[in-house]
Amino acid sequence: MFETFGIPAIKARVDSGAKTSSIQANKIKIFFKDTEEWVRFHVNPIQDNRSINISCEAKVHAKRSVKSSMGISEERIVIKAPVSLGDNVFDIELTLANRDSMEFRMLLGREALNERYLVNSSANYLLAQYSKEDMDKKYAAFHKEKTGLKIAVLASNPELFSNKRIVESGRARGHEMVFLNVEQAYMKFDAKEPQIRYRGGNIIDQFDAIIPRIKPSVTFYACALLRQFDAMGTYCLNAADAITQSRDKLLATQLFAKNDLHIPITGFANSPLDTKDLIKMVNGAPLIIKLLESTQGKGVVLAETTKAAESVINAFKSVKTNILVQEYVKEANGQDIRCFVVNGKVVASMQRQAAKGEFRANIHQGGTASKIKITPEERKLAIKAAKILDLPVAGVDIIRSNKGPLLLEVNSSPGLEGIENATGLDIANIMIEAIEKKLKFKHQLV
Known part of the structure; x- marks a missing residue:
């Protein structure tokens, strides 16, 4: 535990290969007390639960360049704080790091262990192992009373990072968050009493807002549900028609x-007879061939020669699969930019680099992501694209040519995973704030 910070318990991984210990931290801000440099930061001490958010302050002890597990060096702030391990209390150095994607919120390095402990690599939790009930009791004071909106995440998998983050952020702001599985909901169409029901017959019509997180295979059905929610007076963060347009x-x-x-x-083009001119029309090979139903980089092919392009295009057409043919922008060099737009503003942006041997930047296929500052022209392009499709929330992909x-x-x-990790921003929280603003919801002052 860290009594200084009011953290009653935190799960840590012992790592004798790391010199300095580290703790999960976000919203890191430097400030001054008199002439001394201090840091203010927030800790979410429980994995997969950002609803418990502890604000901390400490004097800056140092700033060091630290190499992450991915081999990327970055400057981190180092603080000193007393830690309690069993009956022992002693000062340790801690780097403040974004550990959201890690299993453990804290890493205990060898400097904290030297001349104090022997490491038994075959054993876990030798000091104590707390159950969920134990942790709930320890953090009871941090659980917020639900005084807000009732918001549903309409998706297919509650375990996906993005879906969990949205639920966590909503709860952290005092809202009641519910996960609705698209395929377990069904509708009753009636002029006097329209309904949406959930598996088992439960009627679900009391939501203030719906956040759709729709996978392509259920677009048609999910959009029917969204239209039904809209007809019943529930605000949908992205409307059915906007999603349908973006998917086409x-x-x-x-x-x-x-x-x-x-x-x-x-x-x-529709006919194989037009293939040769189609290729010329987009400046010839190499060129990109896209399935109209592609997602996350799947169904996107690079044809490096005219002969290869003709073969792939005609093969798709022979099985009556619709495709787009697009010029290949060589100077992009396997990079693209993802701009995250919320309510007409670019709230975050990252640059994605394709994995070695790939032509398309995609973190789902081994690519990497990093924070980037976009140009005014790129910002304007991203905002206009989202507006044209009438999407309050959109990921807009741009390449530099x-x-x-x-x-x-x-x-x-x-x-959300790639862009939150790359930028350190709480995008899920921004999405919840967008709903609050739309519904003119104001938090009660305590």
Whole structure:
């Protein structure tokens, strides 16, 4: 425990390979007390639970360059604090680090262990092991009373990072958060008494807002549910029509071109007889071939020669699969930019780099992500793209070319893991705040 910070218990991983201990921290801000440099930060001491958020302050002890487990060096703030291990209390150095993606909120390094403990690598929790009930008791004072809205996350998998983060953030702000599985909900159409029911017959019609997190395979059904919620007076963060437009890559591309948004030259044809001219139309090979139903980089092919392009295009057409053909922007060098737009503002942006041997930047396929400062032109492009599709929340993908920024596509259910880890920003919280603003909800002052 850290009595100084009011942290009654935190699960730590013993790592004798690391010199300095570290603790999960976010919202890190430097400030001064007289002439001394201090740091203010927040700790979420329990994994997968940001509703418990402890604000801490400490004097800055040092600033050091630390190499992460991915081999990336970054400057971290180092503090000193007394830690309690069993009956022993002693000062240790702690680096403040984003450990949201790690299993343990704290790492105990060898400096804290030297001349104090022997490490038994075959055993766990030798001092104490707390149950969930024990942890609930220790953190009872931090649990917020639900005094807010009733918000549902409409999705398919409650264990996905993005879905868990949204639920955590909503609860942290005092709202009642419910997970609704798209495939377990069904509807009653009636002019006087429309209903949505959940498996088992429970009627679900008392939500203030719905946050849709829709996977492509259930788009049609999920959008029907969203229209039903909308008809019953529930606010949907992204509406059904907007999601449908964003998922139709051909329609979205036509809307972008119509509204003078710069996109890579793109072609679409029905007959194999037009394949050769289609390839010429997008400046020839190499070129990109996209399935209209593709997602997260799947169904996107690079054809490096004209012959390969003809073969792939004609193969898709022979099985009546619709595709787009798009020019390949070589100077992008396997990089793209994801802009996260909420209510007409770019709230975060990251640069994604394709994995070695891949042509498309995708963190789901081994790519990497880092924080980036976008240009005013890129910001304007991202905001306009989201507005054209009428999406309050959108992930807008852009590449840099010799002609300036080009719009690749817009995602109506953008993931949070990559961009939160890359930027250190609490995007889920921003989404909840957007709902509060739309519904004119004000937190009660305590």
